[in-house]
Amino acid sequence: MDFRDYRRERDLMVEEQIIRRGIRDESLIAALRKVPRHQFVAPALKGKAYDDYPLPIGESQTISQPFMIATMIHYLNLTGTEKLLEIGTGSGYQTALLAEMVEKVYSLERLPRLAQIAQERLNQLGYKNILITIRDGTCGLPEFGPYDRIIVAAGSPEVPSPLVNQLNEGGILVIPVGDRFAQTLLVIEKREGEVIQNEAGGCVFVPLVGKYGWKT
Numbered sequence: 070m071d072f073r074d075y076r077r078e079r080d081l082m083v084e085e086q087i088i089r090r091g092i093r094d095e096s097l098i099a100a101l102r103k104v105p106r107h108q109f110v111a112p113a114l115k116g117k118a119y120d121d122y123p124l125p126i127g128e129s130q131t132i133s134q135p136f137m138i139a140t141m142i143h144y145l146n147l148t149g150t151e152k153l154l155e156i157g158t159g160s161g162y163q164t165a166l167l168a169e170m171v172e173k174v175y176s177l178e179r180l181p182r183l184a185q186i187a188q189e190r191l192n193q194l195g196y197k198n199i200l201i202t203i204r205d206g207t208c209g210l211p212e213f214g215p216y217d218r219i220i221v222a223a224g225s226p227e228v229p230s231p232l233v234n235q236l237n238e239g240g241i242l243v244i245p246v247g248d249r250f251a252q253t254l255l256v257i258e259k260r261e262g263e264v265i266q267n268e269a270g271g272c273v274f275v276p277l278v279g280k281y282g283w284k285t
């Protein structure tokens with residue numbers, strides 16, 4: 070039996086790791102309080118699910134640190150009506166948070182096994198506004214675009230041009246760009262056809278592997 074009080078652990082995570090560090094976005098805080106992060110990791114790691122760091126999810130990939138995910142979502146500046154594209158489904162945890170906050174989430178994952186596990190979990194939790202596709206996300210998903218928001222959960226050597234092309238007018242793209250071991254979070258906005266780029270601090274992500282990312 071598992072007697073841990075995950076709701077309490079989750080509330081503590083939100084208070085200590087998110088709110089105390091300055092993130093106050095209402096719908097994001099509500100989503101973080103709701104989505105059961107412990108159900109997105111292997112049973113042996115459930116006790117660590119609300120700790121302040123990333124955890125392995127198999128296939129050399131990780132579920133990102135809660136604060137990193139919250140920071141990226143904060144920069145998306147969501148209003149609730151967006152059509153959103155996520156690159157790097159991974160465990161599906163961030164996908165679930167986003168599905169709580171916007172109308173429709175399209176999520177791309179290159180590793181079939183991870184995509185399949187995430188899909189099963191999200192189905193079990195009852196999400197109906199998520200479409201996961203097994204695909205090289207550096208090429209985006211043109212058939213359903215353009216998107217109001219695009220979020221990339223893996224580090225890229227450069228900004229993949231297809232993602233900028235698939236961004237709506239007024240849209241925002243959040244992506245870690247840099248070398249393999251350290252990146253800068255870029256917040257890219259498309260305003261009146263112009264592309265405006267801002268930096269939002271350092272971060273460390275697993276590599277974005279694909280045609281417009283790392284080659285291996």
Ligand code: SAH
Nearest residue numbers: 132157159160163178179206222277278279
């Ligand atoms: N936010 C996720 C973390 C994902 S880790 C979570 O909460 O669990 C990054 C994911 O990006 C990995 O699953 C990796 O397989 C995936 N990935 C890397 N390159 C990709 C690409 N080109 N297209 C789609 N997914 C990619």
